[in-house]
Amino acid sequence: MNTLLEMKTITKRFDSILALENVSFTVEEGEIHAIVGENGAGKSTLMKVLSGVYSYGDYEGEIFYNGNLCRFKNIKDSEKQGIVIIHQELALIPYLSISENIFLGNEQKKNGLISWHITHQKTKELLAKVGLDENPNTLISGIGVGKQQLVEIAKALSKQVNVLVLDEPTAALNDIESENLLHLLLELKKEGVTCILISHKLQEVLKVSDRITIIRDGQVVETLSNVDVDENRIIRGMVGRDIVDRFPARDVVLGDVLFEVSHWTVYHPDIADKKVIDEANISVRKGEVVGIAGLMGAGRTEFAMSLFGGAYGTKISGRIIKDGKPIVLKSISQAISNGIAYVTEDRKQYGLILDETISRNTSLANLKAVSKHFTVDEVQEKRVAEDYRKKMDLRARDVLQHAKNLSGGNQQKVVLSKWLFADPDVLILDEPTRGVDVGAKYEIYMIINELARQGKCVIVISSELPEVIGLSDRIFIMSEGRIVGELSKEDATQEAIMERIMEH
Amino acid sequence: MLNYIKENLRQYGLIVALIVIAIIFHILTNGTIFRPANITSLILQNSYILILAIGMILVIVTGRIDLSVGSVAAFSGALAGVLIVQQNWPVWLAIIVTLLAGALIGAWHGFWIAAVGVPFFVVTLGGMLIFRGATMLLLDGLFVGPFPASFQMMAAGFIPDFFGGTDFNIMAVVVCIVLAVIFVLLELRKRFLAKKYDVESEPLLFFIIKLVFILTAIGLFAYWFGASNGIPNILIVLSIMILLYSYIANRTILGRHIYATGGSADTSKLSGIKVKRIVFLVYTNMGLLAALAGLVFTARLNSAMPRAGDGFELEAIAAAFIGGASPYGGVGKVSGAIIGAMVVGIINNGMNILGVPVEWQQVTTGLVLLSAVIFDVYIKNRSDRPKQNDALSTKKVQAGKAS
Numbered sequence: 025m026n027t028l029l030e031m032k033t034i035t036k037r038f039d040s041i042l043a044l045e046n047v048s049f050t051v052e053e054g055e056i057h058a059i060v061g062e063n064g065a066g067k068s069t070l071m072k073v074l075s076g077v078y079s080y081g082d083y084e085g086e087i088f089y090n091g092n093l094c095r096f097k098n099i100k101d102s103e104k105q106g107i108v109i110i111h112q113e114l115a116l117i118p119y120l121s122i123s124e125n126i127f128l129g130n131e132q133k134k135n136g137l138i139s140w141h142i143t144h145q146k147t148k149e150l151l152a153k154v155g156l157d158e159n160p161n162t163l164i165s166g167i168g169v170g171k172q173q174l175v176e177i178a179k180a181l182s183k184q185v186n187v188l189v190l191d192e193p194t195a196a197l198n199d200i201e202s203e204n205l206l207h208l209l210l211e212l213k214k215e216g217v218t219c220i221l222i223s224h225k226l227q228e229v230l231k232v233s234d235r236i237t238i239i240r241d242g243q244v245v246e247t248l249s250n251v252d253v254d255e256n257r258i259i260r261g262m263v264g265r266d267i268v269d270r271f272p273a274r275d276v277v278l279g280d281v282l283f284e285v286s287h288w289t290v291y292h293p294d295i296a297d298k299k300v301i302d303e304a305n306i307s308v309r310k311g312e313v314v315g316i317a318g319l320m321g322a323g324r325t326e327f328a329m330s331l332f333g334g335a336y337g338t339k340i341s342g343r344i345i346k347d348g349k350p351i352v353l354k355s356i357s358q359a360i361s362n363g364i365a366y367v368t369e370d371r372k373q374y375g376l377i378l379d380e381t382i383s384r385n386t387s388l389a390n391l392k393a394v395s396k397h398f399t400v401d402e403v404q405e406k407r408v409a410e411d412y413r414k415k416m417d418l419r420a421r422d423v424l425q426h427a428k429n430l431s432g433g434n435q436q437k438v439v440l441s442k443w444l445f446a447d448p449d450v451l452i453l454d455e456p457t458r459g460v461d462v463g464a465k466y467e468i469y470m471i472i473n474e475l476a477r478q479g480k481c482v483i484v485i486s487s488e489l490p491e492v493i494g495l496s497d498r499i500f501i502m503s504e505g506r507i508v509g510e511l512s513k514e515d516a517t518q519e520a521i522m523e524r525i526m527e528h
Numbered sequence: 529m530l531n532y533i534k535e536n537l538r539q540y541g542l543i544v545a546l547i548v549i550a551i552i553f554h555i556l557t558n559g560t561i562f563r564p565a566n567i568t569s570l571i572l573q574n575s576y577i578l579i580l581a582i583g584m585i586l587v588i589v590t591g592r593i594d595l596s597v598g599s600v601a602a603f604s605g606a607l608a609g610v611l612i613v614q615q616n617w618p619v620w621l622a623i624i625v626t627l628l629a630g631a632l633i634g635a636w637h638g639f640w641i642a643a644v645g646v647p648f649f650v651v652t653l654g655g656m657l658i659f660r661g662a663t664m665l666l667l668d669g670l671f672v673g674p675f676p677a678s679f680q681m682m683a684a685g686f687i688p689d690f691f692g693g694t695d696f697n698i699m700a701v702v703v704c705i706v707l708a709v710i711f712v713l714l715e716l717r718k719r720f721l722a723k724k725y726d727v728e729s730e731p732l733l734f735f736i737i738k739l740v741f742i743l744t745a746i747g748l749f750a751y752w753f754g755a756s757n758g759i760p761n762i763l764i765v766l767s768i769m770i771l772l773y774s775y776i777a778n779r780t781i782l783g784r785h786i787y788a789t790g791g792s793a794d795t796s797k798l799s800g801i802k803v804k805r806i807v808f809l810v811y812t813n814m815g816l817l818a819a820l821a822g823l824v825f826t827a828r829l830n831s832a833m834p835r836a837g838d839g840f841e842l843e844a845i846a847a848a849f850i851g852g853a854s855p856y857g858g859v860g861k862v863s864g865a866i867i868g869a870m871v872v873g874i875i876n877n878g879m880n881i882l883g884v885p886v887e888w889q890q891v892t893t894g895l896v897l898l899s900a901v902i903f904d905v906y907i908k909n910r911s912d913r914p915k916q917n918d919a920l921s922t923k924k925v926q927a928g929k930a931s
Contacts, residue, residue, distance in 0.1 A: 332798075379791055391785075
């Protein structure tokens with residue numbers, strides 16, 4: 025076999041943050057090459073470099089394809105060479121038909137007009153190839169995610185694909201659909217299509233791939249041939265970093281169980297009968313930090329938001345017991361007045377009003393506390409914000425600075441200020457350190473510890489396993505909407521967590 | 529200090545623009561525009577746009593627009609005409625019923641927009657057509673009038689001079705002096721409180737400039753009203769509305785919730801704000817103010833007309849944008865909308881005096897609107913630049929979960 029594609033010492037930075045560091049790997053012609061790694065390891069970034077999303081010059085290093093140096097300016101350039109990427113979030117337009125989607129941007133023309141006959145006929149051929157038995161005129165919104173994934177592949181095939189890149193193609197699929205998709209990949213391989221597969225599901229990776237490259241923290245750890253390799257071997261490669269003491273110590277003083285959720289079931293807001301959370305049970309003691317670990321799409325955020333006054337989902341059932349009493353939370357304001365706070369993972373969209381001052385963001389969830397007779401006492405409001413600024417060591421000129429002008433870590437501190445000012449007993453922190461630099465991370469960990477010391481219940485959701493392990497007294501493991509395991513601090517290792525996730 | 533100027537560039541820029549425009553027209557019209565009698569008619573002519581602009585700025589702050597207000601104003605005028613002139617209802621009762629009808633129309637729009645989720649553009653465009661048609665049906669295509677004097681007083685009357693000034697209205701001067709004293713005391717108290725609690729307030733120089741500016745303005749008004757017929761009744765209504773709505777917008781929890789809703793509906797929702805209720809309220813209020821504007825307009829012309837209020841909605845929207853409101857929501861001030869409406873009013877009035885045709889007045893208003901918003905975009909682009917490291921680093925961490 026000869027080398028089809030070679031990525032050589034690729035380094036990609038986002039300002040000061042290193043996303044990829046000297047990544048090199050090669051893809052042989054006709055192989056299925058899997059790339060595995062934890063969330064945030066840099067897999068998707070690497071594929072974006074390959075496909076020209078980040079154009080030549082935006083990264084350091086070189087890409088050779090068929091021995092030629094590639095200088096892709098955009099996706100069109102890479103597609104011209106037959107490198108087609110199918111992203112995690114499908115890029116199909118719901119209210120166009122299957123055939124219109126397949127030939128979007130590549131319309132089949134005759135005398136300058138779209139020929140629907142040719143489009144139709146070609147679509148039929150492509151659908152037969154991917155094994156999808158649907159009418160080309162069916163709207164995308166009318167077929168399930170599994171079939172949509174096949175349409176994406178058909179779309180890729182319509183472009184004379186040589187290298188097909190699939191980013192988590194089975195994340196949203198059920199077992200049978202996944203099986204079909206993997207089967208299709210093997211079929212395409214027989215026809216000579218080279219494939220790069222990014223996946224969290226190691227069983228799938230082991231089933232179809234020829235070689236496996238493991239990426240961790242933006243670097244290639246190793247490339248394994250798929251012989252005599254098992255899941256444990258891969259997991260060790262994925263998480264096997266030395267854990268230095270990045271987490272401040274804390275004296276754990278546990279009180280009684282304050283917050284208890286049982287048989288929590290939530291359905292998808294748009295897709296009828298799709299259970300997003302299935303019979304989840306958790307409990308948190310006073311002064312305890314509880315982690316929820318899981319892969320993306322496991323339902324952690326949905327779980328948290330549905331607890332927060334039904335901010336996500338429909339047909340929510342189950343019980344919340346707080347302080348020994350069952351409570352019913354019908355709205356977010358009810359959740360807040362019952363002492364529950366949810367700190368979002370997406371602070372720009374859901375956590376802050378970017379065009380407002382620090383002071384106004386801080387008071388937002390608890391304006392009543394700085395008001396008299398429905399009138400906001402601005403002086404009092406600024407004093408409160410100033411207090412939190414000092415407590416949190418928020419680096420800003422003053423509390424009248426707008427939130428959009430702060431760095432990620434400082435923005436997160438403003439969001440935390442807002443929720444601390446609402447004085448909750450239960451804090452749910454969703455990815456509290458995402459996009460935050462190392463120093464600010466440590467400070468946020470200190471704040472979490474301080475909250476636990478005050479006897480609050482803290483629930484931390486994080487995709488970074490070392491973080492969950494480092495912070496939590498107890499860890500719940502979530503997979504596909506269910507709580508699939510619970511580990512005490514002593515038993516919690518990255519391997520143990522990954523194993524429990526993969527078992528399900 | 530430099531930071532303060534930068535952050536408040538838009539507000540000061542607007543006031544400076546107003547003064548410059550005023551001076552230009554003062555020169556061009558050889559002082560006619562600032563003759564006492566003209567000031568009074570300037571206020572009367574623009575009162576209904578000012579009222580609409582107050583309601584519109586709140587709608588715009590939530591990131592929306594109301595296209596129906598011209599038609600709703602016309603409908604309200606027509607309703608008042610039918611009730612007062614044709615049905616001989618007492619004036620006070622007809623006014624209350626008309627205002628309630630306006631609020632109800634606003635609630636109707638608010639219901640579809642907030643509760644059902646129909647796009648605001650469609651709902652209010654529908655309202656524009658529906659209530660224009662309803663106006664014509666109600667009036668049978670005819671003018672209805674004249675109205676009793678008590679109704680006309682609302683828009684055309686003046687506060688009587690209790691002090692019996694003969695060639696100069698003493699009442700106007702007394703009122704202005706009282707206002708000036710109250711204003712200075714309030715400002716000093718605010719500043720004192722800010723100092724006491726060590727909260728930053730505007731630099732002293734700006735504070736003094738602001739005081740001098742506003743006191744000069746009050747003094748000018750004292751002269752203008754004193755030398756003409758006194759304080760117009762409608763100015764009292766307007767002042768109360770401006771103060772009330774500024775207070776609601778700037779000081780109350782409700783006001784904060786309106787700004788938060790426009791700034792980020794998602795964040796507001798997750799902070800426990802009832803976003804739908806806020807949107808509903810804002811549209812209901814807009815209906816109420818549109819009815820008030822319709823009553824004032826009808827009283828001024830002493831006639832309810834089928835085509836009344838044509839284009840009012842656009843003038844109100846233009847005033848809000850010239851006054852610094854952001855089309856994306858979350859930004860805008862009641863005072864800004866008022867100044868924006870004054871800018872448009874002075875330009876139109878000045879050009880009228882100069883005998884510039886209506887066509888050119890529209891061209892000018894359009895250009896002013898465009899340049900005001902271009903100025904906004906320019907400032908925004910400047911202040912938004914560098915500072916961009918974590919949008920990208922979020923991508924690096926790349927764990928984009930569902931929902």
